[in-house]
Structure formats: C-alpha cells, structure tokens
Amino acid sequence: MPRPQKRLAGAAGPDKKGLSVKRTKTKNSDETSGHKENSSPQVTPDLKNCGQNLKNYWLMKSEPESRLEKGVDVKFSIEDLKAQPEQIACWDGVRNYQARNFLKAMKLDDEAFFYHSNCKEPGIAGLTKIVKEAYPDHTQFQKNNPYYDPSSKEDSPKWFMVDVQFVRIMKRFISLAELKTYHQAHKASGGPLKNMALFTRQRLSVQSLTQEFDFILSLEDKEPS
DNA sequence: GCCAACGTTGGC
C-alpha cells in the first residue's frame, strides 16, 4: 500500500498552490533576519543559544532531470528551488517511513544539503534550510497525483512534508564520486564520512548528518579530489 | 538501459 509511488527523492514539485509561503517574510538572500545566532557551526560558548536549539543537519535527495512519473514530471533541481516564489517549496512525495521520520524531526532553521540524484552527475548541489516544520503532505490524498496513497486517511495522515528555502548553491559541486572516495578512506581512518548514510543506507532519500556536515562544507574550499 | 541494493507485500 504505501507503495512508494514515487521516488523517495523528495522532489518537491512546483506543485501548484500548496507552497505555503508564509513566515520568513524575509525573502531570498539569507538575511535570516538579523539575529541569528551561530552563523558558524561552531558556536562559541558565549551566550546565545543557551537553550534548546542546536541545529540539526540533513541531506535531501531530489532529481534534477526530467522524468515522468504517472505522467507528471518529477524534476526538481536546486535551480528550480531557487526560482520558486520566496525560494521556498514544500518537500512532498516522501513515501518511506524512515525518511518520513526524519522529516518529522526537522526543526526550523535546520540546514539541509540539496542532493541531486538519479542524474548524470549525482552529488551535493546546494544548501537549504527548513522554514516550516512537518505537516501533512497533501499529495497523498490527491487521486491523480503521482504520490497518491489510497491507504492514508485525512484524519490520520500517513505522510508529511516540510518547507525548505534556498540558501545557496555550493561554492563547487561536491560529487557523489568525491564523497565516495572520502567515505572509503574514512572507513579505514575513522574519518567523518565513515558511516555516511549516502553509502550505508543508499536508498534513503532524507538522511540525517552529524560530523559529515562540517566536513563536507570544508570540501568546498579545497581542490576536488 | 542494466541491475544491485533494499524496502514492502502478502502467503503461510
């Protein structure tokens, strides 16, 4: 029943309405409202978020090349996100329980890599942030939507989505091949990518990152390996 | 387009 009617690859389509824009009136360019605390992952022990909020980091897959699913093009690249109104889109179509649980765990301002999958050059293309926490994915109730799930009831939705906002394109594209090279090396050395879900849970379309995140950001300033 | 990996279904 919850057969993955679509690719788990999030593919947040420019789905007609839907797209709640709301909050974050601040449009594009991250001026993330003047006060954001830790702009660097590093959080100096000085004030600010003394409380609750430590950011979480994620990786979300989407297909940047056209492909029809039940007659609907599921293409959704980082450029497509950037072109959305307010540069925000809802991440619909996730039909895998583990991925859904990660969506539900996402908090406002968490950051996520935008990963291009099922394409000529797979890899990390950009950075996004969560601007709306999990709410029911309306496409599960729409009969002719590729992600329709007849087993889900409106009064107890099975599938959820978040809204993500474009933050930036990566300074350079971080290819799957490069990440894999590090993953292999780190398995031996104990480095940060040794358990990266991209390789250990290869089909999971929404993944949680920890030490991988900063390491991958640091690759932007290095030569491609 | 092939096919390995792997999640889901459904008979028993």
Added chain:
DNA sequence: GCCAACGTTGGC
C-alpha cells in the same frame, strides 16, 4: 512472524 516475490531507487 518468516521470508520469497516483487517493485523501486538510483548509480553506472
């Protein structure tokens, strides 16, 4: 609750 059949993901 096991597990073979099946279907999808997604790299290559």
